[in-house]
Amino acid sequence: MHFTTLQFTSEQRLDDGVLEREFILGEIPGTLWTPGSAPAPVPLILMAHNNGLPKRDARLMARARLTAAHGYAVATIDAAGCGDRPRSAADEQVRAELRRAMQAGEPVDEIFESLVGPLVEHAAPEWRTTLDALLALPEIGGPVGYSGWMALGIRLTAVEPRIAAAGFFAGGYVPRAQREEARQVSIPLLLLLQWDDEGNPRQRALDLFDTFGTKEKTLHANTGGHTGTPWFELEDGNRFYDRHLK
Template sequence: MRFTSERRLDDGVLERDFTLGDVPGILWTPGAAAPHAPTPLILAGHNGGLHKRESRLVARARRSAAAYGYAVAAIDAPGHGDRPRPAGEEQVRADLRRAKEAGEPIEEILDALVVPLVERAVPEWRATVDALLSLPEIGGPVGYSGMTAIGIRLAVVEPRIVAAGFFAGGFVPRALRGQARQVTVPLLFLLQWDDEGNDRQQALDLFDTFGSKEKTLHANLGGHTGTPWFEVDDGNRFFDRHLR
């Protein structure tokens, strides 16, 4: 891991850009973070693989760091943000647009987009956890908050993740829906009831499938980007119960 820039924000949070191999990321740490007081870590796995500097993600990360004392990290998913798209992905996206316009089934096409993303992103997240936990100011434990498809696989294969918050607004391939029963960490599942791009019943069925003994569903009225701000604080209180 190599830090490429840093700045102290007006809320006291230290924001540092980093690279890990060819993966770019950002680390936010609270003003009080110090080697003698290691902080827990939240992985901000932005929904849909958006840019690591997407405004809603940055706002959530800064709130978690400034008000709750967490270290928060985000990386650009493969083919998103500052990273080039993999060969062949443009054709898959074109096939998806054409199928939507024609009213044809799109699940197999979405699988062709999301499954490779998960397969590439999860090892990158695990390597990022390795690097971040080697820093003296970060001591774990680790939570994950973000895209459900990546989160399911990460929660299954990464034992250092002890709690997870999933956003139910993204497509989850059938194979990963089958793995959901292997997710056993405490879980907070956010659902926008009127999400125009999300199958509500499929999201409810997925929540029922998760194997966690402690799992909570928060459903709010509104579309895909309408998640109320108070869910940010509810999410931080959820992590307080499991990362402190």
């Protein structure tokens, strides 16, 4: 158990009744959304964005607000190297090499491995520290769900027994370590796959779905590119969490 104190730095009541609060936990900045009308305590969903994007990304915030309005506490953080948090010179060098290789049409698997592997290794402990602090708040209870970045989600659901159900987006490179850890995932799982995702080979996502160790797993595939996940999948996702967290 970690004993870092969570401090709220701002709050606003949104027009849908959701309370949005910014917080800081040691060096970890985060945002917590809680529903306006649900009786406390409410279940918690950890919502992680992919591969270093900031917690204030518009698509993540829209998902978080709608999920909170549905009756969940939703939290996201900028983990190490994500959003506005500083990146090392080595990190920036790998990202520059990745951009160059992709523009040149060169193989990028090993570059992705050297970028995403360390991101997962650094992010997972910070998410678990955040979970400790959030579950200590009186307005939040269990159980806990996870939504978002698949590589991080595999690590968290493999090692964190408090997470009871997870929704993964089949986007972003999944390192070899997490492809192995997928066999340890035993909780209910919903995987969203964009059939025409230009940066993520379809067959690799299908193979990974087959690898997950859970007996209760569902695959939703939709046509379209990486950012084209249909909005109705959010409603289906909320029904998935309702079945397992409420």
